[in-house]
Amino acid sequence: MPNTLVDAPLTAGQRTLLSVIADSWLQIGEWPQWYTFHRDFAERGLDAETLLRSLPRVGTNIHQSTSYGFTTALPSTFAETDTIRLTVAAGLVLPDLREALSTPFLRVLRQMVRRQTNPERKTRQDGTPIPPRMDSTLVTRLAGNTFAKALPDLLDHEPVLPTDRNPFSPEGTWQLEISRHVLQYRDTSTLEAYVDTTCQIVTANVALYDEAPAITPKKQRAKAGGRRVSIETFAPTLQRGLQTTTHWQTPGSTPALSSARAPYLDDDLFTAIKDAAQTTTWKVDKLLALCTELNDSYASGNAYACAALLRAVLDHIPPVFGHKDFKQVAAQHTFTVQRTDKAHAQKLASFKDIADDALHRPISANIPLITMNDIPEPTRLRAVLHELVTVLNKDGTTITI
Structure with a gap:
């Protein structure tokens, strides 16, 4: 397995596969479903599943936060209605996708970092800070309406940027809370830097999963007398694990494990x-x-x-x-x-x-x-x-x- 996707070698067949997936999104704003996708490749005499699984990936399939590639994590078996998606990293090898998806994504990411680091953030009446937010109106101004509609789904499949958003309104608008994990990209200005940083964090998360059984949330809650304990309660312990199992550090970053342990439901x-x-x-x-x-x-x-x-x-x-x-x-x-x-x-x-x-x-x-x-x-x-x-x-x- 490579340790980064930047400059990862691809065969002609793999590039064709990525181009076909991207064309669906570029033309109609939707990723293809497995049924039509593998059928179209079969008609060309190609095995879509073999090509998908041959693409370079960083990490392992333990969890979404421990795997990153040009596509989102692949299931062990495909259902006919499964959606085949590309990640931001695919812009490295597809110029049209880079312009339409990856570059606007970086523009929005920089705005998210600025909002997370704003020293004048508002507080509630009890003095607690109000989490910074991003909404579809702002993203439309930054990157256009098409990208604004696509962003929530895109964020759901980038392994290090968990978000909590309100459901879409009937008009298609949305609002999301900006996770503090964006601070790991404080100094990121290019697509190559974003992908490199993401690959580093994913690699670190794999090591942290190996350390995790001794400090699961259920055990932490038992130690706390049965009450719910947030990830921040035991993040310092896990951060020590990060320091002993990896050899890199992103300036201004927060512990990567929190993204691996983000709750399924908030x-x-x-x-x-x-x-x-x-x-x-x-x-x-x-x-x-x-x-x-x-x-x-x-x-x-x-x-x-x-x-x-x-x-x-x-x-x-x-x-x-x-x-x-x-x-x-x-x-x-x-x-x-x-x-x-x-x-x-x-x-x-x-x-x-x-x-x-x-x-x-x-x-x-x-x-x-x-x-x-x-x-x-x-x-x-x-x-x-x-x-x-x-x-x-x-x-x-x-x-x-």
């Missing part, structure tokens, strides 16, 4: 669910317990536990939407942001097949493992649970099904 979402439940007869205790355990398993890199818990959440919530199972929710519910959040729900509905595989497939001589790359992106479940909050807030009575 505390604000937990609070929103609790608050919304106050006005209904629905009891959300089990849902919150499942989500808490999902966060723990995700942070610990336990793929099978994540699959089982995510399946449990999807089985648990349909009655709030007036349906008996989640496939009905994905197919029939009218989402507040119909196109985007419905697509998230449909992806989660298709994930149930992987969860069933994790739970029910019997032992045999040759069965592929499920990895963290098979777990749906956090933004999908966040979108559905935000919609659940919206339904609870609109409807204060129990729906009979």
Whole structure:
């Protein structure tokens, strides 16, 4: 495996593969789905999966934050509806994509760094700082409307820039909270520097995952008397692990591990669910317990536990939407942001097949493992649970099904 993607050698077939993926985004603003993608390559006599898996990558497939390449992390097996995406790094080898995606991304990233380091940031009445934010209006001014629509999804798949955003409004606008992880790119001004820094952090995260079992969030919470403990509580311990397992340092950076341990679901979402439940007869205790355990398993890199818990959440919530199972929710519910959040729900509905595989497939001589790359992106479940909050807030009575 290379230690950086800058100047990584590519074959003619690999370049063609990347160009085909990029052309879909450049022409219609959407990444191709696996079904049409591999079919088109098969018609040319080429094996798309073999080419995809042959592309150079940095790190390992433990978790999104421990793997970086010209494409986003690949699942162990492809579903027909899986989306094939390129990362910002692909602009290194595709000039058109560099101009349309990578260069605007760096422009926005520099603005995010400036907002994170602004000494005049506002505070709440209790004196706590208000997290810096970025919205679609500002990004439209910086990089155009097309890029503004694409940015949230792009950030979801860059391994070192976790963000927490509000769902899209019906008009397609959004707002996101800027993570302090952008400070790792304080001195980054070129695409090559961004990719090099990302590859360094990903490599460090691999080493940190090797150190992680002794300091999982669940153990930390036990030491704290059962209360929830944020990543910042034990980041110093993990930072010491970083210093002993790597030999690089990015000026002005924050510990890379926090990105590896970012929660699947954020505390604000937990609070929103609790608050919304106050006005209904629905009891959300089990849902919150499942989500808490999902966060723990995700942070610990336990793929099978994540699959089982995510399946449990999807089985648990349909009655709030007036349906008996989640496939009905994905197919029939009218989402507040119909196109985007419905697509998230449909992806989660298709994930149930992987969860069933994790739970029910019997032992045999040759069965592929499920990895963290098979777990749906956090933004999908966040979108559905935000919609659940919206339904609870609109409807204060129990729906009979």
